[in-house]
Amino acid sequence: MKGMNISDQSLLRLERAADELRRGQPVVVTAGDRALFVMPLELATTPALERFDTMVTDSFVMLTNNRALSLKVAGEDWAAVRLERPSWMTAEDMVALADPTLDLASPLKGPYSRINHPSTALDEAAIKMVKWARLLPAVLAAEVEAAKAFPDQMAVDADAVLNADFAQALALRQVASARVPLAGAENTRLVSFRPTAGGIEHIAIVIGEPNRHDPVLMRIHSECFTGDLLGSLKCDCGEQLRGAIKAIEEAGGGVLLYLAQEGRGIGLISKLKAYALQDQGYDTVDANTRLGFDVDERVFAPAAEMLKQLGFGAVRLMTNNPDKVAGLERFGVTVAERVAHKFPTNPHNEQYLATKKAKTGHIL
Incomplete structure (x- = not known):
């Protein structure tokens, strides 16, 4: 690497x-x-x-x-x-x-x-x-x-x-772990990872007692302040987060990696600028590129390193994004199965999801 x-x-x-x-x-x-x-x-x-x-x-x-x-x-x-x-x-x-x-x-x-x-x-x-x-x-x-x-x-x-x-991903270390009962998933532990040289922390949400020998049910979830916390209707992130926790609990355990990669890796402020461009008529892809970014700035090396440190070498990945499958496998994690993870649209995110299907290859 x-x-x-x-x-x-x-x-x-x-x-x-x-x-x-x-x-x-x-x-x-x-x-x-x-x-x-x-x-x-x-x-x-x-x-x-x-x-x-x-x-x-x-x-x-x-x-x-x-x-x-x-x-x-x-x-x-x-x-x-x-x-x-x-x-x-x-x-x-x-x-x-x-x-x-x-x-x-x-x-x-x-x-x-x-x-x-x-x-x-x-x-x-x-x-x-x-x-x-x-x-x-x-x-x-x-x-x-x-x-x-x-x-x-x-x-x-x-x-x-x-x-x-990639260097920062390899430098991730577990710095804190605590039991945090969640609504609908009370047997849950949060494990925080921080690069040894400083930088933004990522969080692993470990639900239940997942088996380390079989492919674990899991999701990579990029933080979304507007969707996860505020309930924004412009995306489906909040539904995906809560839906993943529910699905993992019902399956008997698994892990959700909550990565500090707001706005597909461009950060919250730039994401809000992208939203402003969407109000002018640009779709989510064109807004990012007009700002000067790539369509998706994320890398999945941190997710792979977190999984390895938690003892998971193979996963059943809940995602509609084939790039996440390729991203994990690139860094040595076996994706045994892609598990569909989609939710109904609303009038505010219908175009957003249609663009993801048409332009970024999401399976929706």
């Missing part, structure tokens, strides 16, 4: 760099003797730009191919696309360039000129770094020498960034 040799210290630096980015501060992403000095576009302010420009020269904007295409920038299917930074572009323009929910209120000036620079691992790592910080995947960047001194900025290695998902 990629990322096996990434140290806890490297992962810790990624977490610290993500904190800097979420405060609108620049970080340095390095690859050998090359480096990019980057700051998140959606948090651009006039003072931040002035400071950025005193530290580097020849800056440019960098977006994902998905966002560039939505801006009518002809692409070459490069994962990261560099655009020239025009002289008229203000901090407000940069924020609007990053955030498509502002397209109607702040019509983009354009046209934008693409720099003929096929994306490199360094470019892709810079974009992934802002994703890691749960920000929109768009940055202001400048090429610098890796050896150049930026004493106030965090520096991270591009290879560590690109492989962080």
